[in-house]
Amino acid sequence: MTDIIGNRTIPLLLQEMTSLHPQKTFVVFEDKEEMSYSLTYEEFTDKVCRLANAFQTRGIKKGDKILLHLPNSMDFMISWFAITSLGAIMVPTNILSTEDEIAYLFEHSESKLVITEDEYVYKFASFYDQINGLFLSRSNGQSEHGVCLQRIIEQTEPLSQFPNVSSNDIASILYTSGTTSKPKGVLITHANYLFAGEVMSKTLRISPDDRVLVVLPIFHGNGQYYLSMPALTAGASIAITEGFSASNYFKQAKRLQATVGSLFAAPLKMILKKPYDPTDAKNGLRLIIFAQSITNDQLHTFKDRYRVPLRQLYGMTETVGTPLINSLDGHYNNESIGRPILGYSVKLVDENNHEVPDGEEGQITVSGIPGRTIMKGYFNNEEATNSTIKDGWLHTGDIARKNRDDGYFYFVDRKKDMIKRSGENVAASEVEDIINEHEAVFESAIVGVPDEIKDESIHAFVILKDGYKPSSREIIDFCKTKLAKFKVPSAVHFMEEFPRTSVGKIQKHQLKKFIPTRGT
Template sequence: MDIIGDRTLRSLLEEKVSIHATKTWIAFEDAGGHQTTKTYAEFYDGVLKLSNALLDLNIQKGDHVTIHLPNNIEFLTTWFALAHIGAIMVPTNILSSADEMSYIINHSESVLLITEEEHVEKFQNIIEDLPTIQHIILTRFKNESPSLLNFDRLIEKASTDTSRFPKVSTEDVVGMLYTSGTTSKPKGVQITNANYIYTGELMSKSIQVTEDDRMFIVLPLFHGNAQYYSTMSALVTGGSIALTEKFSASRYFKQAKSLGGTVGSLFAAPIRMILAKDYTEELRENPIRLVMYAQAIAEHQIKEFEEKFDCKLLHMYGMTETVGIPLINPLNGVRKNLSIGRPSIGYEVKLIDEQGEEVTQGTVGQIAVKGVPGRTIMKQYFKNEEATRQTLQDGWLLTGDNARIGEDGYFYFVDRVKDMIKRSGENVAAQEVESVLTQHLAVYECAVIGVPDDMRDEAIKAFVILNKDMSVTEEELIEFCKERLAKFKVPNSIEFVEDFPRTPVGKIQKHILRSSISI
């Protein structure tokens, strides 16, 4: 037996309720600033009632249910209620268009949609194209409608009877998270009970979460980060979560203090946004001891954040498919946050070339993660055997990301395989050029791409956002790069922009930048 055993989300929650019934499990602040709390017992009561309400609607084990909600208590209640009856949560981005939602709902064959009044028109306009949807439930719904079910009313009328619940196992799929689909149609990543529990155990031990910690969640719950690293870390330890409906850069540490958050999780873009806001010394007086983060930020930004807010930053690497974090900087060892760390508990990581052979130290190769499908890595892609075969090979998950291993044994992210720039026979990592550009004090953020070039295969183009009230010319930045990069890595052109197209967690969508270039 491994650390997961035969546990499920259902049995895990039951266990924690038996130990911590009266302890606060969720402290939530909505978009209007109103705060509410739920104890373990109160949350569990809502989960049992919603489970029975869903069974009354004929939601069966194995059915897919689309959740189209902002961060709120209802999202979490739905997630665990579905897991209790063996149904599968399909969480989605509330900013997704009608066309994007039509694809996900139809591909997943979802039988139920749970959303809010603000978003319902988007679905009513395409309802004829969603033949599998049987019901629409609205949360925080104050009105009545014959065609729309009220989340609160369903719970009020439901029982807490558990005798109707089907048998569930640790290997059952309980979540399906769709990839961002930057190069193709989004893929449904199947996540099991075991996956969720494993990543909770892994992360809680890697960052030393205890039952006294409160994980501060400002990233969207539909994303793996908030589910895997924060919610599950809190649950397996009997801790708690502080949840905000929306991320606010100016109020991040104020909200953490108000809600009692002790461990945060961010991406590079939100960190930069926080640093760009006005700073007062009172912001140092916050309860956050650690912020884990993904995606690179400049060395001076790491130092500034840690000094201003008196908390540790911990750079890590993972993706929806790896479920857990296969690479992370050591909390109590030497943190080298310009790297993505070293292999974490339970994972083996190697770098491979295009033939699948392991590369030597210092050589760039694709990150491959060894794991057990459905336990330590994703089970598979839903209805996509070819993509599953390409990604899961002989017990290894191929990430599509390039890195190198330094002499210090730490892994250093290079770039997405598809983002490597081919220039005059040389490979140029966009991330290396971006790292140099962000060293310039006038540069807030940048993105580098390859563009077609008749002479050199590809030319290097940089898009740059400047810091407020600062200026620099294209020529000055190119000269800055020439002093720090080999000649073939220096950008050919630089375009100044106000912002970038981004994914919901702030990742720059380079495919959109590429499509904006006239050829």
């Protein structure tokens, strides 16, 4: 494969785009109070250079890690580019993480400096003496805990000479959420970021006239890979909101003049659940990409209401870009996760790593070059790296099938989401799809629970549509008409909301806590 990156880096790309578009708006940010402000390419780069100098003055050098514990903000963006300009490594974390979780991430990542806000400082109290420096975003000034980030930027001269940074150098460690084990740190290089920018800007047809809309937490790869880097690559602009609001999503898009958005299935469903405002159909979005399946009915309802084209894709932190996506041109099928894009090869394999025939289920594997087109590996975890990347193929742990006629891939389930019942394999998503067909059901989630006789029993968790009150037996009987006996849930639990990750994924391991034990 021809290397389209060469030895380019994030700071070189920013400098290049700044020279081309100095007075053009690069980033516009809107906070929770709907107050917004923006920076041009030139203004943004000036702040990046000042903060980079402040880091260097405090002893940060190439290869050092800086932990970001910030919500979506202008300071997050400035910090990201200042860190990578020095050849240092960004470690972005979820602001919902607990004290214990943060302590683990800080220690595991070997971070030297922390950037956070006053309200989160308590999470660092137990290891404060190990932090070489603590910068506080949106601080009112002096603090006993650290120094004001804004004041440091204002009082520091721009860095005039940058360290020599290579495209193969690590730019960030993105921690994946752990469900049954500790989070793994995904190593992402400068080349990875630039590759994402190149392939995603071409795939989504990002032009200098576009403005991408980031509403999901930007510590996650989605906002970095699919929106920010493609926008920078094309000389476009970025709109960031402090958080996601289902009722305000399209109003924010209009206020911020956004043209391209990215969501997960959960936020899409949240938008559909809110009272419909017809004025939201008059928005400037030309495209919303999304991940994780929603029903065909929900797809049609969303399109009819908001008049925005949707395209489902498949990707993960480790794949960097999206190996699979529905095309913007010609035929597409949003019930699928699409077909391979330029720069990626995808095949489905069985337990023995043999490619399965079209139409059969297999694990999604993605061909790539570690540190260039896919992640470099997992930080300080050689065993996990070697079990994930084998002979140039990244094993995702996700199960899919490929249609033999048109080449579209269809997501089946996470490999670990397969339930073994009485010797039979049951895909949780298959049962969920059937339950979601019931007229009373808004959303469902299936989990397997250890069973002495049947290996695992199947439990369904259901959120109902407003105005419906079916019984558990009614849901089970509905499943019996559409599923083989061994796939029918043993029990149904009704809930108002599901526990979710910061990007809307259902935390199925948390759902198991709501299953009553015998005798209760």
